[in-house]
Amino acid sequence: PQGTRYEAENATISQGAVESNHAGFSGTGFVNYDNVAGSFIEFSVSAATAGTATLTFRFANGTTANRPMTIAVNGATVQTRDFPGTGAWTTWQSTSVSAQLVAGSNSVRATATTAGGGPNLDYLEVTT
Ligand code: GCU
DSSP, X not given: OOEEEEEGGGSXXXXXXXXXXXXXXXXXXXXXXXXXXXXXXXXEXXXXXXXXXXXXXXXXXXXXXXXXXXXXXXXXXXXXXXXXXXXXXTOOEEEEEEEEEOSEEEEEEEEXXXXXXXXXXXXXXXXX
């Protein structure tokens, strides 16, 4: 398996900000979702061939409230996933979703579904 990392700070951000005030992130920072439902980050993911991929999201949630997000690939919802508290904003954890990719360019969007918005998101790693 070969993994490719897509940093959240390089993705398309709707209602969120790139920040770097909580240590432990990869790259130059992470994205702090605005605390609203509907805030999202969209990654452009390249796949050599069509097939099943594992989408791994690295996140931190320093609250005790879940920050669920809907994961959509090429506009179709894959699932809504829990992003529970990790204990601190500097404690980063990963959660994975399996999805079908097409050959070439794919959009992977993670959209907050509750008023708390999303967690802080460090990166998406795609393994095919
Ligand atoms: C704090 C924290 C942010 C986080 C925010 C939130 O302000 O410093 O990194 O994104 O809480 O609740 O979403």
